[in-house]
Amino acid sequence: MRLFYLEIRRVLTTRLTWGLLAVSLLLSVGMGYLPVTFESYSYQAEDGSWTELKGLRAVRHMQSLPQASPGEVTPQLLREVLENCQDVLRTYGKENIWALPREPFYGEDIILDSSLLSRVNEAAMRPDGTASGLLHVTGEQAEQFYDLCRTRLAKLMALEQSAHPAAGELAQRMYEKVRFPFFYEYGLGSDSMDYQTLLIFMIAFFCVSIAAPVFSADYQTGADDIQRCAKYGRIRLGIYKILSALLICGTAFLLCMGVFLLVTDSLFGWKGLKNSMQVIYSVSSLLPLNLGGLQLAVAAGSLLFLLSLLSFTLFLSSRLKNTVSSLAISLVFCVLPVILSVALPESAADLAGCLLPGGGIGIQNSLLCELTDFHFLHFGDVSFWKPWVMLAAAAAEVPVFLGLALHGYCRRRL
Amino acid sequence: MELQISHVTKEFRDKKAVDDVSLTLTPGVWGLLGANGSGKTTLMRIIAGIMEPARGEVLCDGIPIRTLGERYRDVFGYLPQEFGFYPEFTVKDYLEYMAALKGLRRQETRTRIDILLEQLTLLEVKKKRIARLSGGMKRRVGIAQALLNDPQVLILDEPTSGLDPGERVRFRNLLSEFARGRIVLISTHIVPDVEYIAARNAVMKDGRIVAQGTTQELVKPVAGKVWSCSVPAQKLAEYERSLRVVNLKCGEGDRAEIRYLAEAEAVAGSVPAEPRLEDLYLWLFPEAGR
16 A cells, blocks of 8 residues: 555646646636626616626625525516516517616516526427517417426427437426425526536546556556566556556546635535426426536536546557656547547447547537537437437446556556 | 576567566676667666566575565665656655665664664755755765665665766765675666776676676676777877777876777787676677677
């Protein structure tokens, strides 16, 4: 164990490591705060003048409004919110709330209800899958919101998975576990979740930079020649090198996630963690999670993807003779899922996302996108929800690449 | 203990770096001599187990070192020609790390490090980063790590390169003392280092062992072929072109003393000189003297 401790200390004392860890920590704080800066709110004072609040002041003010905390999303609440919104839209002659004037406007409080309004609009979609528009949704439809949610999923599956009835059945089974009624309070939203995804991608980039030289730097400097001749210089050192890289990067990831979530959740308010993900993303979202649960699921799943990416990086490091090539190829594989998710047709991108190590780390291909989406992979008559396949593939890749890395290191002969 | 190198061959593409080498190393200091590219480093890496021979094997007390694995490495110390280290390590950190790699217990580690730091006069720099040390100090740190586990088999590739004369003397003394009952193999191109301390030597040329034995045995082929004489200083260039000059010393005035290799007296007035290992080296590797 002493060797393990010394190996961890060695890696931590390298400038690259502590430099990247420090940057990761700063980024976690910064990116946790950034979504707050997008918030703004205008209100009319008693003297008739308009005041615009931005950033944290806007968040705090909106949190203080009684309308910001509806809690359980009841059909009656949805009807009130809808009718209030329709009044405002008719006043300004607009079709939806995003078309309302950017200057302070009458009834600005409907901004607080925008998530609920979007979901009502989504649930009441036309048979062809397009949205009706808020002015065309009736109060009765708002009152039947939860019935519409269930039929919405069935319609969506019929549209997207018509050739794969098993996918539709699986989606329905998953949706049965979703809790009704939904919960909503103003606060945590999709911006924070997007920034969590972006932060994960950046941390993965840094962790790959830390792991890439683990073996190859020793080959390059010749330090490996001496270590390899020592009693524990082969299997044991190989294992400790792998474990220390995983431990340092894994701990850094968890620490950064913890800091990010602490900053963003405390700024937006902890109550927002209870928000149903169906209110924030789609009424048909398949997971029975609130935003707090989704944050943790994204963090835990991404940790698994990170471990698979690191395992692959260590494997490359054990095979390549110099740090530059090890780092360059590892970083290419780090961004490859992002590139392929954009460049390839959907079915090929789905497959690449599952097979590539770290396939769930990125932007469009992120685990968050997949957890809130409806991608299924089909093997004959059997269908699987894509995030499960991605996670299973990552879990399988970790021991495979770690084994190959250890084998590559121990069997290295010139 | 006995280390048997048995018909070891190693090829790099079409070049045989080590060509069917057989050698039995017994306790004592062994010198491995040879010009650059003669295969010394490759042979040492094979003995260290970090390079796989294409044919043949290395046996320690009759057992292949590959089979012995950890047990062989437990009694083995190695300093490669290029001493690779972690630049962020201090001398002490590095030695502690290497001690842990060699399986030394904590108390033993402290004792061994203290002894070696003192023996190799590294005490004052023990908290300095290795990257900031001079070449000679880095070399001494390399020697220290090789000696940490008190090895029974010690392989040192060019251990004295970068050491100043005083350090070389201290190192030779340290090694002579250390080598009792152990196998120490030193490869060097600084022939006097080996001449002083090596009980036996092996000479490599083009991947083969061309001679082996004690210094006295090895120099026999050049006995009667080493000459010294005094020549006019202005004719030195001419003599250097026509003779295999081992050494020349310009004295006062217009005369110079030269030591040269020749089958017979080549300059009138030459007297036979006592052959040394360096003479043999230049006899076998004439290009080294050019």
